[in-house]
Amino acid sequence: MYSLMALAGDLGCASGPFIAGMICNFAAANGANESAGMKTGLGFSVLFPVILIVCTLIFTFVIKKRKSI
Numbered sequence: 001m002y003s004l005m006a007l008a009g010d011l012g013c014a015s016g017p018f019i020a021g022m023i024c025n026f027a028a029a030n031g032a033n034e035s036a037g038m039k040t041g042l043g044f045s046v047l048f049p050v051i052l053i054v055c056t057l058i059f060t061f062v063i064k065k066r067k068s069i
Contacts (some may be wrong), residue, residue: 017045020044023044027040056069
């Protein structure tokens with residue numbers, strides 16, 4: 001169980017910066033200047049943990065609802 005939790009943590013720590021970099025490159029490639037691309041990537045980096053928490057809460061409520069049925 002510990003190894004699965006460690007794997008999930010590693011995936012989250014690797015995918016967050018990767019996706020932020022991809023968003024930064026996408027914004028810069030679509031005509032935004034470099035500063036706007038960096039701000040977009042940093043904005044996603046701020047929202048990434050919030051998105052994970054919301055998804056975890058939704059998943060928890062779904063599991064609890066299924067157990068009560």
